[in-house]
Amino acid sequence: MWNVWWVWIVAGFALGVLEILAPGYIFLGFAMGALLTGVLLGFGVLGGSLPLLLMVFAVLSLITWLILRRVVGVTKGQAKIWHKDIND
Template sequence: MAAIWTFWWAWLALALVLAMIEILLPGFIFLGFAIGAVGVAVIVWLASGLGLPLLLLIFAALSLAAWLGLRRKFRLGDGQVKTFQHDIND
């Protein structure tokens, strides 16, 4: 019987769980992990037979790249502070 990490749908399920956690705890941290898990799912789908250490290395690299990309895309400019001009209840 094959191990669970050799199935592409297991990585997609992990990505879905991580995306749901990101909805509950926003901050683009879990979203980076979810993007990394989707990338590993595609790799497992295309090239099966990779070992767990290599898959975890790919997952870490893709997650880091996704997190850095999200951070660059959604960050505030240098020296800027997020301020609110009105109350949501007004």
């Protein structure tokens, strides 16, 4: 079942919907990793066992998450640091 390209595409879209329901750029890297794995599997670049596909999925998810983190991630000065207590 996991050697079928459209299963990875559907899993990617499902993770994309989960990202819409729980925003925060957490599931978006996984969704893009699953989509890219499905595309590579569909074009015949990948093939083989489930552990190989899971490793490719994990690496692609990490790479896309790091790219997303750099593009839309935390910016400088985003977090407010309080230097004095409101009760003082």
